[in-house]
Amino acid sequence: MALYSEKVMDHFRNPRNLGVLEDANAIGEVGNAKCGDIMKMYLKIEDDMVKDVKFETFGCGSAIASSSMATEMIKGKPLSEVEKLTNKAVTEALDGLPTHKIHCSVLAEQAIKSALEDYRSKK
Amino acid sequence: MALYSEKVMDHFRNPRNLGVLEDANAIGEVGNAKCGDIMKMYLKIEDDMVKDVKFETFGCGSAIASSSMATEMIKGKPLSEVEKLTNKAVTEALDGLPTHKIHCSVLAEQAIKSALEDYRSKK
Amino acid sequence: MIYADNAATTKMSDAAIDVMLTHIKENYGNPSSLYEFGQKAKEVLEEARTDVARVINAQPEEILFTSGGSEADNQAILSAAELGRKQGKLHIISTAFEHHAVLHTLEKLKKQGFEITLLDVHEDGLIRPSEVEAAINDNTCLVTVMYANNEIGTIQPIKEIGEICHRKKVLFHTDAVQAIGHVPVDVVAENIDMLSASSHKFHGPKGVGFLYARKGIALTNLIEGGAQERGKRAGTENVPGIAAMATALKEICSKMEKNTAHVKALRDRIIKGLEEIPHSILNGDAQKRLPSNINFCFEGIEGESLLLLLDDKGIQASSGSACTSGSLDPSHVLLAIGRVHDVAHGSLRLSLGEDLSETDADYIIKSVREVVEYLRSFSPVWRDLSSGKIKHLL
Amino acid sequence: MIYADNAATTKMSDAAIDVMLTHIKENYGNPSSLYEFGQKAKEVLEEARTDVARVINAQPEEILFTSGGSEADNQAILSAAELGRKQGKLHIISTAFEHHAVLHTLEKLKKQGFEITLLDVHEDGLIRPSEVEAAINDNTCLVTVMYANNEIGTIQPIKEIGEICHRKKVLFHTDAVQAIGHVPVDVVAENIDMLSASSHKFHGPKGVGFLYARKGIALTNLIEGGAQERGKRAGTENVPGIAAMATALKEICSKMEKNTAHVKALRDRIIKGLEEIPHSILNGDAQKRLPSNINFCFEGIEGESLLLLLDDKGIQASSGSACTSGSLDPSHVLLAIGRVHDVAHGSLRLSLGEDLSETDADYIIKSVREVVEYLRSFSPVWRDLSSGKIKHLL
C-alpha cells in the first residue's frame, strides 16, 4: 500500500512523451499554478489521427503520471477515439489513483480536450 | 520510594505489643469501622507509669504500624510523658507516613488519650 | 511472584513486544509522510486497524485509535452528548458502577445541563434490561453500560440492552475495557453503537486503546489538530504501540476458548476455597462474571493490610478499601451492589492471569485464609463480632 | 537512506528503547497499585517526572504526562480559556502560523464566543514582541505563541513575549514541540506559564508527551476518569513510554551543544548550496531558526514530485505543497509569511538528524539541484517564467 500504484510510479519516474512538440498543431493547457497543477499537451494531428504527442506538467506525481499515461493512450489513435478518452480510463490504466488525486486524471482528459478544441478553432 | 518506610513496614509486619492485656486498667478505643480504622489500646498503669500495653487494630498498614510504634513509645514511661505523646512524634518515629495516612498516627495518639481518660474516670 | 491483578494491568506478550520493537526500529516514519518509508508506517497502521476491527466484527473505518480506555470513554460519551444536544435531547442513562472515566464524564455533562440516570446494579451486580427500557424517554440520547465491571467482573446483558436501544433509536455505548480479549464481543450481533477498549488490559502496551463507533455516528474531537484518524483524533500516531496492541489482541482472541476454560476452572476453585472462610461473601454473580475475576468481602478486616501481607507472600492483588484508593470512601462499585462501608473496606479482588497454575491457585487460597485469620486475630471489630457485641453483617 | 524529516518524527534512541523494554518486562505493574511491584512503577514514573522537569527548569509537580504534543496543546489552551471564562475574559492572542493543534483548538473556542487575535508573523517568520504587547487588552486571558515553527523553524522571542505577558498578568503558553531537546528552554528565565512537548520529536517514543503548567495554574481535564496525574489526566500511565521519553530527553539535552554545532554547520552548508539554485528562496530568518531546519521554495515546480524523486534518491523530506497535505491549499505557514500559492506549492523542508554527515549534506545539495532542474525542464510554468511570459516572483 504505497501512496501510488506501481504503474503510477513507473509513469512518474519514466514519463513517456515528455517535452515540447515543435511542430504541434494542437496545444491545450489546463489547470493553474495557484492550485498546484498545470498540464500542457502538444499534439500533431494529421489525417484525423494523433501522429505525435508530447506533454509538459507542473504538478504532483500523479499529475505527471496521468499526463504521461494519457499521451500513450492517444498516440497514433484516430480523433474519434481520442475524443472519447475519459479520466476514468486514464485512472484505470494507471491501476487507480488515491481519491484526492482523481482530479489529476481529470486534468489530463481536459488538457487533451482543450488541445482538440484548439485544433478545431484553427481549422 | 515504596508506599511506606522500612520502619512502617517493620512495625506492620512484626507488630510489637499485639493483643489483649487481660489485666488492663485503662482501655481506649477510637475510630469506626465505617471509616475503615479502629484502634484499641489496653494499658496497665501502676505508680503513674505504663507498666504494660497491648493493642488491637482494624485498619490499614499504617494504622497497624502506628499503633505498634505508639505502644513502644509509651511502654514503661511515666504518665506525664505519655500524655505528651503527639501524632507527630509517632509519625517521625516511623520515618514518616504518606500525607493521606497521617490520620493513622492521629488515631494512635487519640487511642492513648482515650485510655488515659478511661483510667482517670475510673479513679 | 503470583501476579493476580490483571484487571489493573497486564504484562505485555512477547509477540506484542517483538512487533513493537520491529516497528520502532524499522518503521519509525510518520504515517502522514508521503515517501515510501512513511507510507510503510501507514500500511502498518491500517493493517492494525483491520485486525482490531475483525476481532469485534466491525469495519476498519469504524475503529479510532486512542491513548487508552479513558480517552475512548470520554470521546464516545461527549460525542453522543453533542449529537443529543443538537436534537435537544439531554438525557443519558448509565449505571451506578461504571468506571470513573464514564462517571466523571457524565458529571461534567450534568454541570452542562444533562440529566443523568444511573441504573441500579442490584446485589448480583447485573443490570436489568427491563429497567433500561423503562428509563428511556424521548429525551434520551445515550445509554452507556459497561460490558464487564472492573472490580466484581460481572458481565452485563449487553445484547439485550443493545436490542432495546436500537428499537428505541437511542445510541448505545459500552465500556468494554475489561471484556475485550477475555470474552467474545460482536458489535453487530450485540447491537453496540460505540465501544471503548484499552490495550494494556489484554497484554498489549500501555497508552494505547481504541474506540469503535458505528459508521454514520459523527464523533466530536477530544483532541483537535492534525488530520490523523480521519480528522477525529489529532496527534502523530503511535504506530509501534498500535501494531503491538493489534498483535496482542489477535493473540489473546485466538486462545480465548482455551484461556477461558483454564482460568474459569481456577477461578471457581479459588472461589470455593475462599467461601470456606467464615463471614465472607463473593461479590457479584457467580456465573455471569469474567473468567478471571474473583472478588470477596471478609468481615472484620481491612483491605489494605490484607493486600500488603499477600504481597509479602508474593501475591499481587487489589482491594476496594478506601485506604487503597486514597479517598475516604470504599469502592463505589461495592457500595452500588449494597455492601455497607464496614464490609466494603474488607474487600479483595483477584484477577487471574492465563498462566496461573493449580498450585498457584491453591497457594492463593491458603495465603488468603492465613492472612484473613491473622488480621482477624487482633481486629477489635472481629472481637466484637465474635463476642456478639455487634451483629454479623455477612 | 538519508532521513531528513526529523521535524515530522525521529528515530528512537537506543538508550530510550532499552529503558522502555526494561520497564515493559520488569515494571509492568500499575503505579496506582499499592504492592511493591506497583510502587516500583510509580517510582519510575516520578523519576521520569523529575528528570523532565529538571531539563526545562520546572518543578516535578508542574509536569503532566500526556499522549503527545497535540493533547498538551489542547489541554493548555482549554485550561487557560476556562480560567478566562471565569473572569469574563474571552480574548486570546496567538499567531497565524501555529500548529493545527493550537489553531483548531482556537477555532473551537471562537465558536464558543472567544475572540481570537492571530498576530502577523512577518516575512522572516518572527513575531514582534511589541505587537504582542499592543494586542493585549483587558479581556485577554491567554497568549499562545509557538517556540519554534515546525515548518520554517523560526525561533520566536519567547523570553520577551513572556516578560510582556507577566507584566500584563496574562497567561503565556508556548507550543515547544519543535524546540524541546533542540534548543535550551528555561521556563523560569523565559517567563513561560505553560509549555507543550512531544516525545517523538526528540528520539523518544511516539504517543507520549508532556504539559508543563506553572504551580498555581488550575488545569481543566481533557480526559476525565481516574486520579492519575494528580487528577488532571486520567488513564493508566504509560510508564515504559514515559520513562523512555525522559531518557531520550536527558540524552539529547546532554549532547545539545555538540549537536547544535554539528547540525548548524551542515544546515548552513546546505542552505548555501541550495541558494545557488536560481529563483529559490530560504523561508524564515536565516539565523533565528532551529539548527536542523532548512525550508526553501523553488519557483516553477511542485513539492510532491520533488519529494518523490528525492525519495527515489534515498532522501526523505517534506513539503508544504497542497498535494502533500491532502488539502487544496498549500501550507498555512508559508502563506502566513507571505508566499503566494504558486510559490508555496514548490516548497521543501529538510529537517536534519544529529547523525548527518558532510557527505550526506553534499549529496542532499546535489540531489535537490538535480531534481529541481529536472522538474523545471518540463514544467510549463517554468517555461513561461523563462520566456518572460509571466514574471518571476522569486
Ligand SMILES: Cc1ncc(COP(=O)(O)O)c(C=O)c1O
Ligand atoms: C509545533 C508542533 N505542535 C504540535 C505537534 C503535535 O504533536 P503530536 O503529533 O505529537 O501530537 C507537532 C507535531 O506534529 C508540532 O510540530
Ligand SMILES: Cc1ncc(COP(=O)(O)O)c(C=O)c1O
Ligand atoms: C472498565 C474500565 N474502563 C476504563 C478504564 C480506563 O482505561 P485506561 O486506564 O487504559 O485509560 C479501565 C481501566 O483502568 C477500566 O477497567
